Amino acid sequence: MWDSFSFSESDHPRVLITGGLGQLGVGLAKLLRKRFGRNNVILSDIRKPADNVFYSGPFIYTDILDYKNLREIVVNNRITWLFHYSALLSAVGEANVPLARAVNITGLHNVLDIAAEHNLRLFVPSTIGAFGPTSPRDPTPDLCIQRPRTIYGVSKVHAELMGEYYHYRYGLDFRCLRYPGIISADSQPGGGTTDYAVQIFHDAIKTGKFQCNLKPDTRLPMMYIDDCLKATLEVMEAPSETLSMRTYNISAMSFTPEELAQEVQKHVPELQVTYKVDDVRQAIADSWPMNFDDRNARRDWGWKHDYDLPELVTTMFNFLGEESRS
Numbered sequence: 154m155w156d157s158f159s160f161s162e163s164d165h166p167r168v169l170i171t172g173g174l175g176q177l178g179v180g181l182a183k184l185l186r187k188r189f190g191r192n193n194v195i196l197s198d199i200r201k202p203a204d205n206v207f208y209s210g211p212f213i214y215t216d217i218l219d220y221k222n223l224r225e226i227v228v229n230n231r232i233t234w235l236f237h238y239s240a241l242l243s244a245v246g247e248a249n250v251p252l253a254r255a256v257n258i259t260g261l262h263n264v265l266d267i268a269a270e271h272n273l274r275l276f277v278p279s280t281i282g283a284f285g286p287t288s289p290r291d292p293t294p295d296l297c298i299q300r301p302r303t304i305y306g307v308s309k310v311h312a313e314l315m316g317e318y319y320h321y322r323y324g325l326d327f328r329c330l331r332y333p334g335i336i337s338a339d340s341q342p343g344g345g346t347t348d349y350a351v352q353i354f355h356d357a358i359k360t361g362k363f364q365c366n367l368k369p370d371t372r373l374p375m376m377y378i379d380d381c382l383k384a385t386l387e388v389m390e391a392p393s394e395t396l397s398m399r400t401y402n403i404s405a406m407s408f409t410p411e412e413l414a415q416e417v418q419k420h421v422p423e424l425q426v427t428y429k430v431d432d433v434r435q436a437i438a439d440s441w442p443m444n445f446d447d448r449n450a451r452r453d454w455g456w457k458h459d460y461d462l463p464e465l466v467t468t469m470f471n472f473l474g475e476e477s478r479s
């Protein structure tokens with residue numbers, strides 16, 4: 154269906170993004186299309202895309218739980234790189250453990266087997282949620298105890314270990330980054346513990362009131378979406394021999410709701426913040442890293458973030474302010 158790409162585009166990887174209609178996938182597709190050509194990047198999901206997404210480049214229905222459907226798409230489109238974004242995040246995962254187990258674990262098995270069979274370069278994101286209460290939390294290094302207490306975290310540790318196992322056992326080119334909580338202006342988070350840090354911007358603009366579901370002093374690692382997507386492309390393009398590991402922490406900033414609210418109030422001084430703690434999310438956040446040690450990523454493939462907290466907040470308001478004026 155998408156075979157009419159130009160000659161120069163044929164030198165590039167042929168990319169498939171699974172779970173691409175969530176918070177991160179559309180932005181990733183935009184970045185990759187700029188780099189590799191519009192028709193070389195196929196966005197996929199089980200949901201119906203909005204018009205602007207559908208018309209911005211190739212989109213296809215892909216259910217990662219349907220092994221044959223996934224394999225057919227990889228074969229028919231001659232996919233060479235796969236970004237596996239489908240998942241149920243931490244809070245929605247706790248609300249539906251059987252579905253999270255299916256999507257995050259069985260789905261990953263399908264993706265791994267197809268990637269190994271067709272010699273794909275495979276990116277699977279992991280998360281700060283892959284650590285737990287017995288991990289060192291301030292800071293959390295790449296290699297330490299990982300005993301998460303959510304199905305999301307358990308499935309992500311499983312993904313890290315399975316990907317690395319397939320790499321060493323079968324030569325699969327598996328690459329994995331542990332993302333912090335990601336903050337974006339033009340896409341909504343999909344039900345995680347860090348969602349408050351996106352919601353505060355929308356509520357500040359719309360109502361001037363924000364009710365936070367975590368305690369004011371809950372410190373978590375966070376990152377602006379542009380940094381996250383830049384890191385993802387960089388680690389996929391890094392020469393294999395520069396990667397001393399296959400799973401890396403990446404970090405940009407760490408803050409508490411109180412610190413974020415203070416920075417937001419520099420732009421919206423009238424913002425009123427109240428706290429109504431969600432026990433499930435609070436317990437999850439209390440077991441996660443407070444600061445992330447990403448020295449190995451910085452050393453091996455030159456990772457460097459661009460956005461700190463003030464820069465992030467200014468960028469979010471510039472974007473949302475423009476949107477509300479248009």
Ligand SMILES: NC(=O)c1ccc[n+]([C@@H]2O[C@H](COP(=O)([O-])OP(=O)(O)OC[C@H]3O[C@@H](n4cnc5c(N)ncnc54)[C@H](O)[C@@H]3O)[C@@H](O)[C@H]2O)c1
Nearest residue numbers: 172174175176177216217238239240278280332334335343
């Ligand atoms: N957003 C963050 O803060 C963050 C942080 C760390 C890691 N990550 C990881 O990055 C990836 C993308 O995150 P996101 O925030 O865009 O997630 P999201 O929840 O917003 O989107 C996930 C997508 O997966 C799709 N999906 C669910 N079941 C599926 C199935 N059976 N087949 C195909 N697709 C299916 C959903 O429809 C959804 O569009 C995830 O793996 C997530 O764990 C995200």
Ligand SMILES: C[C@@H](O)[C@H](N)C(=O)O
Nearest residue numbers: 242243280345346347
């Ligand atoms: C941190 C991350 O994996 C996701 N945003 C969550 O809170 O579940």
